[in-house]
Amino acid sequence: MSEPAIVLDNVSMMFNLNKEKIDNLKEYIIKFFKGQLNFSEFWALRDISFTVEKGERLGILGFNGAGKSTLLKVIAGVMKPTTGTVKREGVLAPLLELxxxxxxxxxxxxxxxxxxxxxxxxxxxxxxxxxxxxxxxxxxxxxxxxxxxxxxxxxxxxxxxxxxxxxPEILIVDEVLSVGDAKFRIKSEAKIQSMFDKGVTVLFVSHNTDQVRRLCNNAIILDHGRIIASGTADEVCEIYEEMIHNSKK
Amino acid sequence: MFKDLYKYRYLLREIVVKNIKIQYRNSVLGIFWTFLQPLLTTIVLVLVFGGMFGSRDAQLLNYPTYLLCGRLLYEFYTQSTKRAMRSITLSASVIKKVYVPKYIYPLANVISNFITFLISLLVLVGFIVYFNLFTDKPTNVTPYILLAWVPLVILFITCLGIGLILSTMSVFFKDIEYLYDVFCMLLFYFTPIFYNVKSLKVSPMVMKALMANPMYSLVSMFRSCVLFGEMWNWNWFWYSLGFSIVMLLMGTLIFYKKQDKFILHL
Known part of the structure; x- marks a missing residue:
């Protein structure tokens, strides 16, 4: 069971943040001649490297704006990282914004x-x-x-x-599985559980440490685009709970 | 860039079928609009321009058929490039969530328009049959009519190339759509659709400029086969073929270079 399903190698993602969003030719030409086309760099992800084995269930924790969605988009192949490489094995099903x-x-x-x-x-x-x-x-x-x-x-x-x-061989699950009414929720959780049993690889994004403990075997914490902790779900959840506790002070 | 086309051939097919189905779903006459639209607009154009350009010009052989040939090709060109232009921004919801090869959207739109265009050619068949059987102004039907697919293939390549360029530009600049509408309107008058370049009383310079339009070559080739029943002028062939290949190469290159940035602007 030690075949890698996802390998990220030094992945960084940089965005050009413009002060105002220019989406038409007229404004672009005016700003271009006035020399007002300033961009500021923003690194959403910095030097992310990790490997997810086949059948592993990885929880991704982090505050808002830590880069979780960007990371999922890079893994799903929707975004191409500025530097670094992403390798995927198998069919990927994103269970986000169904x-x-x-x-x-x-x-x-x-x-x-x-x-x-x-x-x-x-x-x-x-x-x-x-x-x-x-x-x-x-x-x-x-x-x-x-x-x-x-x-x-x-x-x-x-x-x-x-x-x-x-x-699918890789499942990306975002937040709680709040699909439909209570009856359907039970059904969908059972479905996901049966896919777990079949050994599907899972990436699970959440704020909820209880859920991560229950569903995942390993976890990482993202903060300002960097991985600041990784390990088994229990260890990492403890660190995360401490982070929440400290930030409340 | 086209290496995963084989894997996504099902998606290409689904989108082509979808475009055609959706276009006619909510209209009572459905697919008949494909015939009615060129028929009605040609009748209007014949009524408007027939007296001015048609009756005096014996070279045109049969003015309604002459006009229909030009209009059909022009309509395919503008419709397919406009649809391709909007295809990326309209599929933003998919492109943002799942990995799909993005060129599939402009490609599928040009293909689906090409299919409806081929169906609309039945109107042209109807015109040729009608004018040869029931009037004294027959068109010249010869075996050359079997070569009519050649200009259509070149036109298809041109539309795909230009569609790729436009779809890339419209991601970054939304106002390209309005500019292109104006361009298409100008193209209607600068392509010999309702007039004959050779009988215009204009200076040789203007005439050369009009003939430099690749659409002129394509429309003329198509008319040679379908209407006049003769071999086309090979200059037209090489010129339009060269233009189409240059457009396709440019389109592929621009699209390929910029496609990873689409997501940041959608």
Whole structure:
């Protein structure tokens, strides 16, 4: 079980923060000639290196603005790091902002195939998982209706059902799994637990040390873009609780 | 840049199908708009410009068909490049969450427009059949009509290249869309859609400038095959082919260099 699923090597991410956001040509040309195109550098991540083994469940702790979302985006391949490299093995399913890839004018059924294709799966493969997805999200009566008429809970349920049905090898879970109503929450937690048992690799972002202790075996703390602590979940959670305690003083 | 196209071929297919489906979903006449729109606009253009440019010019052979050929190609060019231009900003919600090769969006939009364009060519077939069977102004149907796909392929490559450039620019500068609308309007008048360059009474300099427009070469090649039934002028072929390849290379290069910065501006 010591094959790495994710390897980050000296990853740094720098943003150019502009004082005002310029998004049109007119302003850009005016500012350019006035010499007002100033950027200030902001390092969201600095020299992050770690390895996540296959089947490992890593908790990522940190205050707001510590760089957690940036780190997840870099791992998911959405952002390319300024320096350093990211290596991933296996299919990755981000369980964050579920249903973000839906087309609002498309029906639920059509969106299942579109979302599946976004993750790189064929129509045939999704067809074989179709019944499972449908029975899991319990939207049988609405599946032919356009997604724009769905409630946000229904959308999240559909998104969760698709993202977990395809047997991803790496799961990115953001914050509490507050999907849908209480009944669906129990169901989705059971689903996640069963994926844990199958040995899926998990990245879990949270503020809640109890959840991290319960779900993860290892953890790291991010602060101002750096890893300031890493180790087993219990050790790291203790450090984090101390940090919270100190900052309250 | 195109190495993971094979892995994401399903996504490409899904987006192409989606674009075509969504376009006609909420209209009563559905796919018939593909035929009705060019038919109606051509009728209007024939009524407006027919007296001025059509009746005196025997070179044009058949003015309505002449006009339709130009209009169909122009419409495909503007629609596909405009859709490609907006494709990245419209897919921001996906691009921000999941890794997908981003060129898939402009590519899929040009392809889906190309498919609706091919369907709309049935109107042209209808025109040719009608004018040859029921009027005394037939078009010249010869085996050269089978070569009509050549200018269309070159046009497709051109649109893809320009679409990649525009989609990159529109991520960084939102006002490109308005500028491009104006450009497309000018292009309508500077492409010989409703007039014939050779019978314009303008100075040789202006005429050369009009002929330098790659759309002139493409429209002329298409008309040679479909309307006049003769081989095209090879200058048109080499010029437009060269232009399309340069555009595709430029588009790929610009898109490739800038694609990692998209996320910071979406």
């Amino acid at each position: 249903g973000a890839g839906f087309d609002m004018n498309y029906s639920g059924r059509e969106n299942i195939f579109l979302y599946g294709a976004t993750m790189g799966y064929s129509r045939k493969y999704i067809q074989s998982k179709y019944d499972e997805i449908l029975s899991f999200c319990e939207l049988e009566n609405f599946i032919e209706a356009p997604v724009k008429n769905y409630s946000s809970g229904m959308r999240a349920r559909l998104g969760f059902a698709i993202a977990t049905a395809v047997d």
